[in-house]
């Protein structure tokens with residue numbers, strides 16, 4: 001079994017589609033092993049997206065991610081990282097495959113509903129950003 005870190009982003013909760021998105025994740029075979037409802041502080045969002053700190057969209061991204069509550073989830077499945085990224089679709093919803101979460105619900109490359117880890121190594125780091133190992137069921 002492998003793990004990945006998902007976040008339902010502020011636009012997901014604003015649109016009140018968190019229930020639908022969680023159901024789609026469960027229907028795709030993922031098990032939720034950890035789940036929280038939180039509002040990110042700027043410091044926490046900056047740290048989470050540190051790899052992007054030189055990118056032009058970094059400050060807007062931090063502002064967006066702190067604009068409302070988010071739901072981080074530790075997910076488990078075989079091949080979790082790749083399968084979850086397939087389920088959510090490309091970063092830019094215009095380029096995302098039909099039926100993916102971002103294609104279905106996202107408004108833009110920034111406001112794209114969900115986060116997904118991009119490697120097993122980053123998944124472990126990102127899960128640790130939000131969860132103690134003792135919080136994982």
Ligand code: IDP
Pocket residue numbers: 052057061090091109110111112114115116118
């Ligand atoms: P990912 O979420 O698909 O892994 P990343 O390239 O890691 O995409 O970017 C992290 C997040 O930053 C994206 O999900 C999106 O919210 C935002 N983002 C990425 N590229 C752009 C951009 O070109 N303009 C504005 N926001 C962006």
Ligand code: MG
Pocket residue numbers: 116117118
């Ligand atoms: Mg990424």
